[in-house]
Amino acid sequence: MKKIRVAVIGLGFGAEFVPIYQKCNNAECVAICRRSVEELNECGDRFGIDKRYTDYYELLKDDKIDAVHINTSLKDHAWMAIEALKAGKHVASTVPMGLTIDECLKIVELEKNTGKVYMMMETAVYTREYIYVKNLFKKGEIGRIQFMRGSHQQNMGLPGWKDYWYGLPPMYYATHALSPLSAMINKKFKTVRCLGSGRIQEEYVSNYGSPFAVETAQLTFENSDIVCEATRSLFNTIRQYRESFDIYGSKKSFEWEQVAGENPVIFSGYEDAHRIEIPDTDQILPKEISNFTLKNKIVDKNHVSYIQGAGHGGSHPHMVHEFISAICQGRKAFIDSSLAANWTISGILAHDSALQGGTIIEIPKT
Numbered sequence: 534m535k536k537i538r539v540a541v542i543g544l545g546f547g548a549e550f551v552p553i554y555q556k557c558n559n560a561e562c563v564a565i566c567r568r569s570v571e572e573l574n575e576c577g578d579r580f581g582i583d584k585r586y587t588d589y590y591e592l593l594k595d596d597k598i599d600a601v602h603i604n605t606s607l608k609d610h611a612w613m614a615i616e617a618l619k620a621g622k623h624v625a626s627t628v629p630m631g632l633t634i635d636e637c638l639k640i641v642e643l644e645k646n647t648g649k650v651y652m653m654m655e656t657a658v659y660t661r662e663y664i665y666v667k668n669l670f671k672k673g674e675i676g677r678i679q680f681m682r683g684s685h686q687q688n689m690g691l692p693g694w695k696d697y698w699y700g701l702p703p704m705y706y707a708t709h710a711l712s713p714l715s716a717m718i719n720k721k722f723k724t725v726r727c728l729g730s731g732r733i734q735e736e737y738v739s740n741y742g743s744p745f746a747v748e749t750a751q752l753t754f755e756n757s758d759i760v761c762e763a764t765r766s767l768f769n770t771i772r773q774y775r776e777s778f779d780i781y782g783s784k785k786s787f788e789w790e791q792v793a794g795e796n797p798v799i800f801s802g803y804e805d806a807h808r809i810e811i812p813d814t815d816q817i818l819p820k821e822i823s824n825f826t827l828k829n830k831i832v833d834k835n836h837v838s839y840i841q842g843a844g845h846g847g848s849h850p851h852m853v854h855e856f857i858s859a860i861c862q863g864r865k866a867f868i869d870s871s872l873a874a875n876w877t878i879s880g881i882l883a884h885d886s887a888l889q890g891g892t893i894i895e896i897p898k899t
Contacts, residue, residue, distance in 0.1 A: 537623070537860050538599045540564035540584075540592055542613065544576045546627070547604030551580045553853045554602075556821045560857045566592050589613060593620040600860065602654070603627060607697050607706075611636035614651065618643040623650040625856045628708045630870075630877040634897070637874040641899050644870040652856045652866035653873035657709045657776060658716040659855075660846025661811050661826070662797065666780055666787050667717060676784030678718060681761040683710035683779075684789075686772040700737035703748040703765035704887070707880030710763040711752070712868075713778040720754040721875040722896050727751070729887035733768045743884065746770045750883040763883075776845075818850055825850040874899040 537560045541547045544567045554562035564584035567573040577585045586592040592601070593616060600623035603613045611631030617624045618640070630653050631637045644651040657663060669675050685707070689698050704727060715722060729745030738744050747766040754761075766772065777789030786800040796808040815823035826847035859866040868876075875896065882894045 534559060534861065536561045537857050538563040538597060539602055539857075540566060540586075540595075540598045540600070541602050541604065542566045542589065542592070543604035543606075543627075544572060545604070547602065548576055548580075549849055550602055550604070550853060551576070551582070553822055553825050553850050555580065556825075557853060557857055558819060558821055559861050560853070564592060564595065564598055590616070593617060593622065599623060600625065600650075600856075602856075606695060607701070608632060611640065614640050615643060618647050618649055618651065621647065621649065623856075623860050625652045625654050625852070627654050628656075628877075629653075629706055629880065630873045632705060632881070634878050634881055637870075637877050638897075638899070641870040641874050644865075650856070650859045650866055651870040651873070652852075652859065653708070653868045653870075653876075654852045654856070655708050655712045655868050655873075655876070656845035656848040656852070657712045657778075658868070659848035659851035661814050662789070662846055663713050663716070663778070664814050664817075664851075665811050666778075669785065669787070670717060670780070670782075674785055675780060675782035675787070678759055678780060678782050680781045681714045681717065681759065681778065682763070683714050683761065684764040684775060684777050685710040686764070686766045686770065686775045688771065688774070689767050690769060699768070700733065700740035700743060701767060702741055702743035702884040703745060703767050704750065704880040704883040705741075706767070707750075707763060707765050707883065708876045709776045710765055710778075711876050711879055714752075714761045714763070715754070715872075715876060716867075717778075717780060718754065718757065718759065720757050721872065721899075722752045722879040723755045724753045724893055724895055725750050725879050725883045725886055726891050726893045727883035727886040728891045729884075731770065737768060743888075745887060748883060748887050750879075750886070752879060752883075765880075814847055814851070818854060822850040822854065871899045 539554050551562050554560050566586040601617045603626040614624045614626050727750035729748050731746030732744050746769045749764045780787045788798045790797050800806050886894050
């Protein structure tokens with residue numbers, strides 16, 4: 534079978550994926566792209582990659598590149614995905630899918646019309662925690678799910694972030710909190726209502742016209758009586774970094790750890806509770822990339838939101854495996870453009886609801 538030839542775009546966080554593609558049996562990283570020539574060459578030399586681009590459009594002209602993996606600035610995800618699909622490339626893109634509803638719907642249209650694979654690389658549904666709880670649910674151990682909650686809390690007031698982050702409406706970057714809830718029951722979101730709370734400093738407010746320190750949404754699902762809640766904070770709200778979900782069932786419930794390192798809790802019986810050690814997920818990956826999911830403690834202070842080597846709960850090799858498998862098998866990825874749009878648009882509309890004081894908004898079908 535021909536290997537899928539991948540170009541990695543953006544080499545900060547994106548550099549995490551280069552060695553995974555290099556080890557993947559059905560793929561190879563044949564090119565990299567970054568605006569900074571110095572940083573581009575440093576990465577190329579480190580990983581032994583000869584094709585190096587500073588111009589994204591020039592890269593898209595290369596017919597020896599089958600797919601792009603976009604890890605660029607927040608405002609670049611959508612247009613880069615759109616241009617790549619138009620150029621006949623498969624697309625993997627970090628979250629969110631885009632910052633407007635029109636961008637998301639355009640990508641859905643293009644995936645359908647081009648027949649190429651689009652996958653939003655949402656880490657939260659490939660973490661060891663999510664995989665563990667999903668397996669409990671599949672085996673019937675949780676019973677009937679009655680309620681779910683997600684949260685993504687982060688203090689981005691610290692120096693060192695790109696300018697576009699400051700003042701970002703919290704729910705514009707909500708997929709880490711929303712995706713485990715939707716994926717757990719394999720249903721899309723139907724409606725959302727959201728309230729904003731608190732206020733960030735005025736210099737941040739002016740960037741996006743968003744005053745809220747915290748946004749909390751309630752969402753319903755298509756063809757389901759389950760309601761869920763999601764909370765997102767970015768600035769002026771002190772909390773240890775947390776991407777979490779809680780699942781409450783008729784037989785067992787799962788709650789994320791309150792403090793990092795404490796371990797999550799399983800509730801059973803009437804009030805029984807015990808902490809659990811979540812196992813690694815290397816055994817469900819192809820051997821050549823399984824080590825990339827193992828817990829490591831190599832912390833890069835330039836990327837405070839993840840632990841390298843086992844980035845985002847060990848999700849990185851799982852996402853690569855799904856993306857490449859979808860291309861090789863001629864099928865859609867699990868997080869295809871339709872599902873990615875549902876998750877992303879739900880966050881965009883949650884913020885709109887908060888600006889309207891909590892109005893219930895119908896989420897467009899994708």
